[in-house]
Amino acid sequence: PTGNTALVLSPPAAAPPLLLLGELSGEGAALPPGVLNVLAGPLGLCQALRAHPEVTSVTFLGAPQEELQALVWGSPCQGPRLGGPRGGRVVVIVLDSADLDSAAAAIAATTATPPALFPGGGCVVLTQDTVIAARERRLRARLGGLRLGDPTDPKTEVGPLPPGTLPPEEVVQEAREEGAQVFQAPLPLLPEGGHRFYPPTLISGVAPTSRCLREPAPGPLLVLLPVRGPTEAVAVASALPQTAAAAVWAQDITVALDTADRLPQGLVWLNALDLLDPSGSCAGGAADTDLDEALREFGCPPWEEPRKVDEPLSPLVTVDDPGDPELAQAVAAARGATLRWGRLPGASRARVLRGASAALGGGHGTPKDGDNGDTDGSLQRALLRWAARVERAGGAVQEVPGGRALVTRRPLGVLGVAWGWRRPLALRLLLPALALGNCVVVVAPPGGGGAAQRLRKALVAAGLPGDALTVLPGNSRGSGSQLARQHPDGLWICGGDADCDWASAVSVPRVWGVPEGVLGGPGQDPAPGAERELELRCTRPHCLWLTGGGP
């Protein structure tokens, strides 16, 4: 987008579409030559890529492969390290006030041709007890009517499995052994290559411990689970791993909106399934993928780097690292606090921030905290500024096919901050995270006087839950890994010293290496683009897709 050139490396099996893209982008001078380059080759090329001096950022998309990720993680090139979309399933919740026939038709269509953004995995359907028999009958009838065949032929609805994936025969077999009822549509006469086709399958009578629910299996697999009501549906849906999107079918609007709001998935359709937004802003993503941010990162940072000013470095302080139990306790407490703090409306949080700012103003601001620009005055200003931003941060309404989508951003949950720069902790960095509803656990070398404690006291006095902000003293080296091992919902790494290794980072959904200039120089306000960047980094997108009533 902003003047970068791209070099795409792909394994030979998946190469043809990418090579075609490369060819097409060259024809008709859509892109100048050399902007998009596609290479198909084995894994060893990645090493070479990483070591090449002119490559500035590396990312990858696709299913996580351990070796590949390890390669990329330790790369000396700057730039974002991230994982691509980790694939996911769609969870469909059907409540008793739903239009069962339309839901069945939509689910069958999705099982047949999985949506482009969420490949693999099929669908998990959570149905309220009262209507489950009716649902099952309709789904069986629909699945039986799907036509398998050549995917390019518009008459057929189900194509073969994608190349390189095994048919989910084992998963289905395990389900059968556990006593579930498995319904498979009969396979018609198949063209050559017929062993790549798998019949659409409906599995019912399983529990969440069963394998077909624990991992997404490729192919047209549909799993049906009964739930007793909307609350239970939300609980089960939140506990399913690797889900990318959700759909709620209910004609009762209050119940539908309430359920949709509580789901953790990034994209929730209401009375629809598999509608895609051509403008790309409603790609959503699960609580554990960040597709749109991954794509957005390839550009320049939205602010200019401020001039580097020589700052006096504080001496390295060695302190005992916080023990794992301590950290675990802090993270657990923070998680408990997220329920209270994160679900408050923006206006209440803004009120807390303003109260804290008033409390700080009345305290004694000593100039000797000035090394990192965290005077009480600047903290106050920052608190007020973030309070104003939080009040205004509502979200956007996007017109999409089928209706309207409400695109909002939600807090991540527990944010871990590992401070590795040679400066005392910049508290202004924590404010955006707190303001937007996260609970923060910080590991930083002690220094900077009691500024952190004063800020915390002011915030708690104004109404912040006590566990929402925890600052633990610790060595910067390796603090990232320590925090990552506690599985926070997000991790900010400030400075290379605090970096964490791949093995710990794999469990954290969002890791951000904070660039040095993001807060502006000492004593300055951060640039406007930087504030937006901070906002985006401590929230995840959530899209509620309403059907009906749109253009």
Next chain:
Amino acid sequence: ELGWISKVYVNRPAVVRHAEQIKKWKTLKGNWQAAWLLKAVTCIDLTTLSGDDTASNVQRLCFKAKHPIREDLLKALDMHDKGITVGAVCVYPARVSDAVNTLKAAGCNIPVASVAAGFPSGQTPLETKLAEIRLAVEYGAREIDIVISRSLVLTGQWEGLYEEIRLCRAACGEAHMKTILATGELGSLANVYKASMIAMMAGSDFIKTSTGKEVENATFPVGIVMMRAIKEYYWQTGYKVGFKPAGGIRTAREAITWLMLVKEELGVEWLTPELFRLGASSLLGDIEQQIFYHVTGTYALQHELAMA
């Protein structure tokens, strides 16, 4: 059984979206298209319901009903000995005896269907409705298309509706009854579903979408909802009720789409004249044109195909 209709929910945007997708289904070509078109012909209720119907145009209609497609075209398709006629002839009660006599003289066994019960508005007292039905049956109609009182649906008087249709069924006697729901005037898709269920419970042999005289006649969303109701009734009772879309179906392409929709929603068993009819008048002309094109490669001039 009121319990069946108390929990009916229909999501209109989802049904409309499904209908939109149906329109994008690939068209058939060649022999398959000709075969489906001939199937459609056997399911047509050839209709004339105008104020200026007289014996002569009804006679012409009946002859067309006996030979809907030109002989030589049928011979080219090797279907001339399969007895291809339309499903029925549909006229006003006053013209029923003309139709019956013509068909008897021509030696044809096609049933004559009569509209009754205050067609098209249904705003007449119940006694006259029943009398009309009885007279039509006396004149020789073997099928009766009755019209329901939309006011009963719009005011939610489901028991009243059930009673009305039940009495009409009793008045029909041996004749086969189609209940016209006039879906364009029922207000919402949920009402369409509920009215379909009540009509089936009260003993209709067929449910029909519209009179053909409303502003909005047979559209795909309405058809989908009615077919889903038929399927649900079949699952609950094992009894198959037929479906007839009527009004606004003018092209052969639409007819084929309706047939494909029936196959998808209801299944192949419903694709026979006993369970599926198309209420149309000018449709036959278009189908004949398409078959002419298939056989000869050009479209016919107006005088080359017999007028209905």
